[in-house]
Amino acid sequence: MPLRIGVLALQGAFREHIQKLSVLGAAAVEVRRADQLSKLDGLIIPGGESTTMGLVAERWGLVNPLRRWVSQGRPVWGTCAGLILLADRATGQKRDGQTLLGGLDVSVNRNFFGSQRDSFEGDLQVAGWNSPSPAVFIRAPAVVETGPGVEILAEWTDPDGRTVQVAVRQGHILGTAFHPELSRDLRWHRLFLQMVESVTST
Amino acid sequence: METMEKNGYINSSNGARTGTYTVKAGLAQMLKGGVIMDVVTPEQARIAEEAGACAVMALERVPADIRKEGGVSRMSDPQVIRAIKEAVTIPVMAKTRIGHFVEAQILEALGIDYIDESEVLTPADENNHIDKHNFTVPFVCGCRNLGEALRRIAEGAAMIRTKGEAGTGNVVEAVRHARSVLGDVRRISTMSADERYAYARDIQAPVELVNETANLGRLPVVNFAAGGVATPADAALMMQLGLDGVFVGSGIFKSGEPAKRAHAIVQAVTHFNDAEVLAEVSEDLGEPMVGINLDTLSEPEKMAHRGW
Numbered sequence: 001m002p003l004r005i006g007v008l009a010l011q012g013a014f015r016e017h018i019q020k021l022s023v024l025g026a027a028a029v030e031v032r033r034a035d036q037l038s039k040l041d042g043l044i045i046p047g048g049e050s051t052t053m054g055l056v057a058e059r060w061g062l063v064n065p066l067r068r069w070v071s072q073g074r075p076v077w078g079t080c081a082g083l084i085l086l087a088d089r090a091t092g093q094k095r096d097g098q099t100l101l102g103g104l105d106v107s108v109n110r111n112f113f114g115s116q117r118d119s120f121e122g123d124l125q126v127a128g129w130n131s132p133s134p135a136v137f138i139r140a141p142a143v144v145e146t147g148p149g150v151e152i153l154a155e156w157t158d159p160d161g162r163t164v165q166v167a168v169r170q171g172h173i174l175g176t177a178f179h180p181e182l183s184r185d186l187r188w189h190r191l192f193l194q195m196v197e198s199v200t201s202t
Numbered sequence: 203m204e205t206m207e208k209n210g211y212i213n214s215s216n217g218a219r220t221g222t223y224t225v226k227a228g229l230a231q232m233l234k235g236g237v238i239m240d241v242v243t244p245e246q247a248r249i250a251e252e253a254g255a256c257a258v259m260a261l262e263r264v265p266a267d268i269r270k271e272g273g274v275s276r277m278s279d280p281q282v283i284r285a286i287k288e289a290v291t292i293p294v295m296a297k298t299r300i301g302h303f304v305e306a307q308i309l310e311a312l313g314i315d316y317i318d319e320s321e322v323l324t325p326a327d328e329n330n331h332i333d334k335h336n337f338t339v340p341f342v343c344g345c346r347n348l349g350e351a352l353r354r355i356a357e358g359a360a361m362i363r364t365k366g367e368a369g370t371g372n373v374v375e376a377v378r379h380a381r382s383v384l385g386d387v388r389r390i391s392t393m394s395a396d397e398r399y400a401y402a403r404d405i406q407a408p409v410e411l412v413n414e415t416a417n418l419g420r421l422p423v424v425n426f427a428a429g430g431v432a433t434p435a436d437a438a439l440m441m442q443l444g445l446d447g448v449f450v451g452s453g454i455f456k457s458g459e460p461a462k463r464a465h466a467i468v469q470a471v472t473h474f475n476d477a478e479v480l481a482e483v484s485e486d487l488g489e490p491m492v493g494i495n496l497d498t499l500s501e502p503e504k505m506a507h508r509g510w
Contacts, residue, residue, distance in 0.1 A: 010472050011256055012235060048232050049233075051291065052292075055254040056254055056469065059469060092291065116293065116316065117220070120213075121219045136225065138228045139315070
């Protein structure tokens, strides 16, 4: 049976993730309600606006079910806005703060790379991969601090020489500051499906 | 050190490429399933952000007031735009007059996230739109039909919206434009290659973009609804017709209870296919904006005719 992967579809680029997952043979579904979670093997929180997703999730009682998903060790991957939502700590939030799910022991800076003018494409060196990964950063956040259990998969050095983490993994949680759903590289989705596989087979 | 390349700029120190088409169209992809709201003050921008807007459009006057007050309507004062930019963390868009590439240069210098080359402002050029490839900042443009959409994309627009009829609170023109574009996309998907050449000639669009659209079965860029959306049901209607998200101009801050209505429209765009949710969020929203019936507007009063 194919792996059942939910993509949180409150706002943002959920369709792009679903297309990538379908290419890899997973059964991908759009998730808008909490009762859909029980039928899933893995969950992706896509790129979009993290404040919008947080507010809509709150309105329909999704915040606690999503927090439970993460705390129960079920596989989850956040890209860009999704990474922000999964972070334990975020700077650069809107004035009254924003809803975070937490679970990933990192600090993210929300618009680390600046406004849309500064959005960019670049080639990432990824630990253990034999060729660089083409990555698309859109008003992207960056991980600026990682806890002890967090594995750093990729870093980026900006023109000012500051190095930040842009892909991290902590057990069942994967976080990327960029958008693998917008590039041709399928390896990130494959990596996540392997993570899901290893959890469901145990 | 930056060097200009055909498709954006390359930074020689770390290989980052800014202003590429992927990056420009990518932000629009992140806005999908969201609501972009017109705001004229930092306070309104905060209300929009707290209601869940995925971006705001910074303006001096909303279209309903532009319509009422008349005169030449131009790019907003940079001071207004800066103040709104400082108030929120979500993307901030701003409007330039059609063909006014210097207003666009100014908006780019202000660090605006998206420029709307908009028929809501008084056009600055009656033949030419802005060559949008020349900019690092991405552009959204309005359209009434597929030919217009593809001409704007050929000029470099990285996002498309319906024109509708701004500032009326009447969704009928947005529906007309959405049906025209989406219907024609379905039609070309069934055409043979030789028919597409003739079709591209008829609609005055590049055949390459006609083919790309036909092969994808949708426009090559994100396509939003705009111009007359006033209620959660209007927003969900545009989503069910097949658009990717919604601009709400005068509809929110010209209504009785802007915060409530803004919040409701955001929920309606996420749950556009769930009538029970739509019923719930449509309750008790106070007075909608009054609205204008299109047959009471004379042809020169209609903004959708602007643009070529």
